[in-house]
Amino acid sequence: MTRIASVSLRRVLDSRGNPTVEADVLTESGGFGRAAAPSGASTGEYEAIELPPREAIAAARQHAVPRLVDEIHAGNQRDVDAALRGADGTNDFSEIGANSAVAISMAAAKAGADVLGAPLFQHLGGTFRDANRSFPVPLGNVVGGGEHAKEATHIQEFLAAPVGAPSVSEAVFANAAVHATVGDLLDERGVPAAKGDEGAWAPPIDDAEAFEVVEEATDRVADEIGFDVQFGLDVAAAELWDADAGVYRYGDVERTPDEQIDYIADLVDEYDLAYVEDPLDEDAYDGFADLTDRVGDRTLVCGDDLFVTNVERLERGINVGAANSILIKPNQIGTLSDAFDAVELAHRNGLDAVVSHRSGETEDTTIAHLAVATDAPFIKTGTVGGERTAKLNELIRIAEEAV
């Protein structure tokens, strides 16, 4: 019933105005799925390869589509993804592009769900998955800089974390309130602020002032709405790491790796951070392990560029105790099966798996379903802006069983 009848690929716009790959998968029985590849700016060195969309589409049409059409059932995700891997033939999807691969992989999952008449999160996570028993808390990017906005903070993302929210809907609206409050506070301080790639405020202030503003905003919103709103960070420290000098550079301020670990550990305690992503460079397994040893009992230390959703890199991290969570971005690795393998390996070893968007996004909502399917404690998907609210609004619908 779910045998694939056609796969169409096209270029569409992403949120930065760049082209990206969109895939349509149609099954023999009329099941339909559509999905688009997101795209990173602060990409990890070890990510699967995103090809220019025209090239990725041409290569996927030549190598992948013939292996899928009339051959594979969209409802069998592992077969779909094995066919994509077989068509590509490399470790990093450099032949057909991880952008083509992930778009087809996600579109096939949606087509499979469509045939079954099940919401995507249940098709991926099983019939007992219930978004109301435990829901992914959205981490809302409210202030940011780094590779996502020039002349703003060195730390890439300050993320509101409404950990006390009684429902996903209240969590989503809490993050929007923090975003609005940060805007008001910046205004009061006379700081002009544009927005970065993910819709977060990108003010020309230093990191210390950003901590003040975000702390005040989260406290104020928590008081108003009556539940706990903490915050977290994506330091994206690989972008700050100067390998030649052996220091992390925050503009004129330099920190050695040991100083960086002390700095982050102090921030965790001073601000009661719920979450710290990529606090160190993407090769700093031992530094990650030191930091996790120091603060891992009270915050999530998450590897994004460190693990790139890759089971081999995660395995290495597990062996040395680097991090207590992994960020899951399907396009970093190329298929949903690979992403699920990383989630399962993390869970088997007591790590949390946090699902994430990319800085370049589309209105695709697959990650909302993926977060519910995998029972993620957090989902990183921004706060405002259509490509971000697409996922947040889908989470609200999932909780209401209205998808």
Ligand SMILES: C=C(OP(=O)(O)O)C(=O)O
């Ligand atoms: C979402 C992120 O940014 P990008 O997509 O640019 O890698 C991130 O670093 O977590």
Ligand SMILES: [Mg+2]
């Ligand atoms: Mg990151």
